[in-house]
Structure formats: structure tokens, C-alpha cells
Amino acid sequence: xxxxxxxxxxxxxxxxxxxxxxxxxxxxxxxxxxxxxxxxxxxxxxxxxxxxxxxxxxxxxxxxxxxxxxxxxxxxxxxxxxxxxxxxxxxxxxxxxxxxxxxxxxxxxxxxxxxxxxxxxxxxxxxxxxxxxxxxxxxxxxxxxxxxxxxxxxxxxxxxxxxxxxxxxxxxxxxxxxxxxxxxxxxxxxxxxxxxxxxxxxxxxxxxxxxxxxxxxxxxxxxxxxxxxxxxxxxxxxxxxxxxxxxxxxxxxxxxxxxxxxxxxxxxxxxxxxxxxxxxxxxxxxxxxxxxxxxxxxxxxxxxxxxxxxxx
Numbered sequence: 001x002x003x004x005x006x007x008x009x010x011x012x013x014x015x016x017x018x019x020x021x022x023x024x025x026x027x028x029x030x031x032x033x034x035x036x037x038x039x040x041x042x043x044x045x046x047x048x049x050x051x052x053x054x055x056x057x058x059x060x061x062x063x064x065x066x067x068x069x070x071x072x073x074x075x076x077x078x079x080x081x082x083x084x085x086x087x088x089x090x091x092x093x094x095x096x097x098x099x100x101x102x103x104x105x106x107x108x109x110x111x112x113x114x115x116x117x118x119x120x121x122x123x124x125x126x127x128x129x130x131x132x133x134x135x136x137x138x139x140x141x142x143x144x145x146x147x148x149x150x151x152x153x154x155x156x157x158x159x160x161x162x163x164x165x166x167x168x169x170x171x172x173x174x175x176x177x178x179x180x181x182x183x184x185x186x187x188x189x190x191x192x193x194x195x196x197x198x199x200x201x202x203x204x205x206x207x208x209x210x211x212x213x214x215x216x217x218x219x220x221x222x223x224x225x226x227x228x229x230x231x232x233x234x235x236x237x238x239x240x241x242x243x244x245x246x247x248x249x250x251x252x253x254x255x256x257x258x259x260x261x262x263x264x265x266x267x268x269x270x271x272x273x274x275x276x277x278x279x280x281x282x283x284x285x286x287x288x289x290x291x292x293x294x295x296x297x298x299x300x301x302x303x304x305x306x307x308x309x310x311x312x
Contacts, residue, residue: 049290055283062277074284083260084285087268094175094264095243101183102239103232106190113191114198125195129188136185140252143181144168147253171261174254178262182249186242190235197231198224237300244293265289 056074059067078084113124131139146152147167158165167177201224209219225232247266250256256263263271269289273282 052283052286055279056287058280060278060280060283062273062279070280074280075288077281078285078288081268081272081281083263083271084265084268086260087263087265090262091244091246091264094179094246095240097175098179098182098243099236099239101179102186102190103235105183106187106235107194107232109187109191110194110198113195125192128191131185131187132189134185136248137252139181139185140249143177143184144253147177168254169258171258174258174262178249178253181253186239190239193235194228194231197228201227233300233303237297240300241293241297244296245289 057069057071059070059073061067109128113121113128116124134142146154149155149166149169154167155164165173168174205223205227206219209223214222245266246264247270250262250264251267251270254262256267265285266289269282269285272285273279
């Protein structure tokens with residue numbers, strides 16, 4: 001009887017073969033599910049990126065046929081473009097300001113919603129998040145009309161107090177106005193990310209800190225912030241990346257003025273391509289900006305990995 005069972009078992013499929021076949025079927029199914037997203041990624045990112053790199057190696061006018069290979073002429077022309085070098089400095093300045101303002105305000109709003117009474121929590125969360133559903137261009141147009149010296153109501157309101165501010169006519173006020181608009185537009189979005197982190201912190205930790213004699217500020221620094229570092233790092237990555245590729249807000253509200261004082265790197269690329277009709281140099285600028293973002297994001301993601309270990 002035992003010999004018959006052994007002989008029958010020897011003729012059947014092995015367990016390892018069955019496991020391998022099942023693994024292959026699972027792998028094929030996974031690739032099938034990922035195929036639509038992979039197709040979109042290749043068509044909308046990889047192919048345009050390869051074309052941009054190819055264009056940066058050639059003299060490529062907007063109108064007419066492309067010229068022969070001229071590397072590295074397009075890249076050396078970047079250093080001679082004073083507008084682009086000034087735009088780099090302004091973009092970094094704007095990114096630093098908007099990062100500090102957005103992180104501080106969003107964290108404050110998240111704490112306010114977290115500590116508010118249950119009846120008003122939903123109302124506050126909705127009110128703070130509501131501007132997020134507004135398109136960025138729409139929000140910029142809204143603030144452009146609000147700050148307009150001819151039709152905007154804000155100047156009329158200040159006139160009653162004897163004050164007059166040229167919101168978009170001076171470099172400092174133009175930057176401040178744009179930062180205010182972006183803060184109004186995005187603070188609710190980052191508040192939701194930080195609020196999720198706050199709600200994930202066990203209340204027992206605050207009770208233990210209170211027993212040890214820690215006040216609210218001490219609990220904030222010793223409990224909340226260490227456990228929120230991964231959420232804060234994620235928000236920082238998103239804000240910094242968005243600041244470095246800023247375009248719509250300044251293009252709509254200031255057009256890069258006054259006197260090119262609010263021109264960003266992406267606006268310079270746009271002008272190079274569609275005002276000076278030089279797609280080769282514009283593509284080279286795009287590649288340089290992309291490489292800078294890759295390096296910046298690698299550094300930030302390493303910091304994010306370190307913060308995850310601390311959070312654990």
C-alpha cells in the first residue's frame with residue numbers, strides 16, 4: 001500500500017513546480033494590471049523626456065527644420081543668460097519663503113482642527129480645505145482681480161484709511177501677494193496630510209508626558225514633532241518641488257514683473273521657447289532644472305528615510 005502511494009505521488013506534479021507556476025501566473029497578472037499605467041508613463045513622461053534631451057543637443061528653432069548636432073552649445077548658453085541666473089536666485093528665494101510659511105500655517109491649522117470640539121471639527125476641516133478645489137490659475141486670477149488697482153476692492157478699502165499699496169507693482173509686494181495666494185490655495189491640502197499624522201499619534205503618549213510633568217510646549221517638542229517628522233518631510237518634498245517649478249501663479253499675477261523681478265526658472269524656459277523661438281536652449285534649461293530637482297529630491301528622500309527610522 002505504501003509503495004503504491006509513493007508511486008502515485010511520484011507521477012504527480014511536485015509542490016515546487018506548482019508554486020512556481022502559480023508565481024508565474026501572479027507575475028503575468030500583475031504586469032497586465034500595470035500595463036495601462038506603464039503605457040501612460042512611457043507616453044507622457046519617458047518619450048517627452050527623451051525628446052527634450054535630444055532637442056537640447058541640437059539647434060532646434062520653434063519654426064523650421066532642426067539643425068545639426070551642436071552639443072554643448074545650448075548648455076554653455078545657459079550660463080550667459082543673465083535672466084536665467086537671476087531666475088534661479090529668485091526661485092530659490094520664493095521656495096524657501098513658501099516652504100516656511102506653508103509648513104508653519106498648515107501645521108497650526110492641523111493642530112487647531114485636532115484640538116477643536118467634535119461639533120466644529122468637520123466645519124473647520126471643510127472651510128480650510130475648500131480653497132484646494134479651486135484651480136491654481138483660477139485662484140491666481142481671483143487674487144489678480146482682488147489686488148487690481150483699478151477694479152479691485154482691496155485698494156478702495158485701504159483708501160478709507162489713507163493707505164495705498166501697489167500690490168503687484170513693486171518686487172517685494174508682488175512676491176508677498178503671490179505667497180499669500182499660494183498659502184490660501186494650498187494650506188488646506190497640507191493641513192490634511194499633517195492632520196492624518198496627528199490623529200495617528202496615540203493619546204496615551206500625551207497622558208504619559210503629562211504625568212511626567214510636561215506642559216503643552218514640551219509635549220509638542222518631545223512627542224508631536226518627533227512622531228510627525230515623516231509627514232513634515234513629505235510636505236516639505238511636495239512644497240519644495242512645487243516651488244522650484246513655479247509658473248502659473250507668477251505668469252498670471254505678475255507676468256514676471258516688475259522689471260523681471262519675479263521671473264522663475266520655468267518662466268525663463270517658456271520665454272526662451274515661445275518668445276525667442278529657441279527650443280534647443282529651452283530644452284537644455286529644462287534638463288538642467290530636472291537634474292537639479294532629481295538631486296534635491298534624492299537628498300530630501302534620504303532625509304525622509306532617516307525620519308522614518310526615528311518615527312519607528
